[in-house]
Amino acid sequence: MPPKKRPRVGPKTADPAKADGGEKVSSLDASDGGTRKVAGTSKKRAGAVEPPPHNHWLMKSEPESRFENGVDVKFGIEDLKAMPDQTSCWDGVRSFQARNFMRQMKKGQMAFFYHSNCKEPGIAGLMKVVKEAYVDHTQFDKKDVHFDGSSKPDNPKWSMVDVQYLRMMKRFIPLSELKRYHLQHRAEGGPLKDMALFTKARLSVQPLTTEEFEFVLGLEDKAPGRILTKLLK
DNA sequence: GCCAACGTTGGC
């Protein structure tokens, strides 16, 4: 469920609604499949250790035209690049887990732009978070594909962040290649053995460990293909 | 276009 972007809020902070809300989005809310690490309020066993917050992300969007209620949801990395400031809000996320991850994002963190539901799924480029979580206004827009009648303005359910294009990957990293590594690492150990792209395949916004992130970045400079897989092992 | 995986909803 790729977000369909729209021109980000102008240069100024406009947005009468709620300018930046950056830090205060209500943290309770429903399910969140294991993403909970909200400070303070969560009830955890004494002694439970908080995992460190995630520093890197992968965000999925569809680069090919597809119509949902007559609206094209296409938004590939080229579309992000074409936005003013090469920046866009990442609206339309309607999954609690994905939302909660977005709420953990910090300004300056990097995210892979992943192309999903297309001819060649995979990682297309890099972007960075330029605005932390704030209210996704599309949930209140009846005409929007992702309108959510169950969300009330005084307690909005859905959040979004702003991201800015950084660069294309030096070469496109196809899902098939990542999957080979994932399988290999799962069998023999390695950084991609638990990668969310495979262990939580349907999550549209996912965290990566530093090791995962760096391993994937390292693939840019390697030859694609299975030859490489052989050589490495 | 198919369909498996899996998150969400709602009945009870």
Add this chain to the structure above:
DNA sequence: GCCAACGTTGGC
């Protein structure tokens, strides 16, 4: 709070 039905994601 369980769990079956339902809907969506997204690879293939």
